[in-house]
Amino acid sequence: MRFRTKALALLLVCQPALASTPWTLGNLPSYYSGTFGTKHTIGILYDPTYLQYQNPVLRLKLTIPYISVSNLPRGAKLTNGTLATRSKGTGTTSASGLGDIWLAGHYTLIPERGLRPAIVPYAKIKFGTASASEGLGTGRNDYEVGLGLNTTIGSNFFPFAHVGYRFVGSPPGQALQNIATYDAGVSVAATARDIFTVMYSGEQSEQAGYAGPADAIIAWNYNVTAAGSGFQVYIDKGLSSGSANIGGGVGGQVVF
Structure with missing residues (x-):
């Protein structure tokens, strides 16, 4: 499972492009439990706070998370919501602290028109700010580039899809x-x-020999204001041994 960049993306998918109110401040505490391909049941609290700027063609988002993990196998390291490395050592540990900071940019290269979806290339940087010695991260930067497609069917349905490639830094x-x-x-x-969202999300495993994360997500957004301020509840069910068995979160955002 990817550390909640995908859950945060649900908040953004459900928001309109707001030229007059371009700033969003949000927080989405989440908890996940599962083995992630190990012999231990690991618990992860991921509490990201993000600031986003958005206009009709550009979206920039900075995410600063707090992480707390329990029963992590000694020597294992987290990355982006799953395990980057597993360890054959004995014993487990717990740790808390700053997670990896993310900076992402999306640009609408070709706007939606008729049956043609909007074409939105994107780039992301994961700064290796989480402690590698405590297993909260790898201590290395990652870089991702990709392409998003989104469109509107009628006035109520908003399909979307993304595909990307991540250049992973190795400890x-x-x-x-x-x-x-x-x-x-x-x-x-x-x-x-x-607004209700159903979503499938997956990625390859960064460590050879293990299954990559795959997840099904159901989310509900309630907009308190017309600008998009409100809250979100979501449930995440892991579909592979590389994911948590179950997870979810409750959070919200203020658009200003």
């Missing part, structure tokens, strides 16, 4: 591999305030 003594990332889903506006 000393490791040989992590670059990976493909992908997701697809649809948001449905049941009312002017209630």
Whole structure:
């Protein structure tokens, strides 16, 4: 499972392009439990705060997370919501602290028109700010480039899909591999305030010999204001041994 960049993306998919109110400040505490391909049941609290700027063609987002992990196998390292490396050592540990900071940019190269979806290339940087010695991160930067497609069907259905490629930084003594990332889903506006999203998300494993994360997500956004301020609830079900078994979160955002 990817550390909640995908859950944060649900908030952004459900928001309109707001030229008059371009700033969003949000927080989405989440908790996940599963083995992630190890012999231990690992618990991860991921609490990201993000600031976003958006106009009709450009979206920039900075995410600063807090992480707390329990029962992590000694020697294992987290990355982006799953395990970058597993360890054959004995014993487990717990740790908390600053996670990896993310900076992402999306640019609408070709706008939606008729049956043609909007074509939105993107780039992301993961700064290796999480402690590698405590297993909260790899201590290395990652870089991702990709392409998003989104469109509107009628006035209530908003399908979307993304595919990307991540250049993964390896910690000393490791040989992590670059990976493909992908997701697809649809948001449905049941009312002017209630928006429901179903989504599949996956990626390859950074560590050879293990299954990559794959997840099914159901989310509900409720917009308190017409600008998009509101809250979100979501549930995440892991579909592979590389994901948490179950997870979810409750958070919100203020658009100003």
